[in-house]
Amino acid sequence: xxxxxxxxxxxxxxxxxxxxxxxxxxxxxxxxxxxxxxxxxxxxxxxxxxxxxxxxxxxxxxxxxxxxxxxxxxxxxxxxxxxxxxxxxxxxxxxxxxxxxxxxxxxxxxxxxxxxxxxxxx
Amino acid sequence: xxxxxxxxxxxxxxxxxxxxxxxxxxxxxxxxxxxxxxxxxxxxxxxxxxxxxxxxxxxxxxxxxxxxxxxxxxxxxxxxxxxxxxxxxxxxxxxxxxxxxxxxxxxxxxxxxxxxxxxxxx
Numbered sequence: 001x002x003x004x005x006x007x008x009x010x011x012x013x014x015x016x017x018x019x020x021x022x023x024x025x026x027x028x029x030x031x032x033x034x035x036x037x038x039x040x041x042x043x044x045x046x047x048x049x050x051x052x053x054x055x056x057x058x059x060x061x062x063x064x065x066x067x068x069x070x071x072x073x074x075x076x077x078x079x080x081x082x083x084x085x086x087x088x089x090x091x092x093x094x095x096x097x098x099x100x101x102x103x104x105x106x107x108x109x110x111x112x113x114x115x116x117x118x119x120x121x122x
Numbered sequence: 123x124x125x126x127x128x129x130x131x132x133x134x135x136x137x138x139x140x141x142x143x144x145x146x147x148x149x150x151x152x153x154x155x156x157x158x159x160x161x162x163x164x165x166x167x168x169x170x171x172x173x174x175x176x177x178x179x180x181x182x183x184x185x186x187x188x189x190x191x192x193x194x195x196x197x198x199x200x201x202x203x204x205x206x207x208x209x210x211x212x213x214x215x216x217x218x219x220x221x222x223x224x225x226x227x228x229x230x231x232x233x234x235x236x237x238x239x240x241x242x243x244x
Contacts (some may be wrong), residue, residue, distance in 0.1 A: 012136075014134075014136040014137055015136055021182060023182070023184040023193065023195070025186055025193075033238075033240075036240055037240050037241070040240060040241035041241075043241075043243070048243060051243065052243075056243070057244070058243075058244060059241070059242065059243040060143060060145070060195065060239060060241065060242045060243075061239070061240045061241040061242075062145040062193075062195075062237035062238065062239055062240060063237060063238055063240050064147060064191070064193075064235075064237055065237075065238070066235075067189070069186070070240065071145065071147075071184075071186075071193045071237065073145070073182065073184075073195045113186075113188075115184035115185060115186055115187075115193065116155075116184065116185055116187070117182060117183070117184055118155075118158055118159050118162060118183045118184060118185050118192065119159070119162035119163075119165075119181070119182065119183040120181065120182045120183075121165070121170060121173065121174075121178070121180075121181040121182075122179070122180060
């Protein structure tokens with residue numbers, strides 16, 4: 001079971017569509033919890049559509065309030081995420097909008113660090 | 123949409139079974155990444171069965187290597203997780219087994235801090 005995971009693509013146990021899971025962390029500026037939530041409750045509809053069309057599924061972001069670290073979890077369907085979403089105008093607009101409350105790179109993208117998977121159980 | 127989420131139970135978009143999502147952090151002792159992975163690749167089959175029967179689904183654990191923080195994500199089906207799994211013999215056996223490589227409470231349970239959800243997109 002563990003070994004087959006290394007060689008075979010993972011399949012969503014419900015839809016049987018090939019997918020993969022990803023987690024990463026980002027950094028929120030202190031005191032911006034409510035503002036981050038508010039902006040995400042009003043995510044640009046065009047960005048939501050773009051993410052969805054790109055295969056991004058079951059995308060959740062949590063906050064570690066002790067360290068202002070954001071933990072993101074998402075599932076990527078098909079070749080989801082392999083497109084360079086960051087090259088799109090709508091994504092760059094979102095990054096510029098969010099840049100005042102997050103730790104960012106020079107191109108406004110949020111500093112984002114992938115996290116290795118330790119365990120998974122369907 | 124956001125408002126209905128507060129009052130109505132969330133439903134798995136694929137199975138339409140009521141579920142909820144949870145994330146929490148735990149603390150790994152330094153230098154124990156490979157040991158943590160190894161033990162979880164060999165999770166007690168009885169514990170795996172107990173989790174599954176308790177409604178725990180899509181359970182992933184990631185490691186933030188900069189801080190030795192473990193970040194767990196899981197979905198709980200039905201009234202999953204409301205049972206006190208910690209009262210079971212198999213769970214206590216697992217906690218005792220894991221206690222030498224994690225930050226634990228006096229009863230051997232891992233120190234576990236829930237993380238608030240900032241964003242979700244199906």
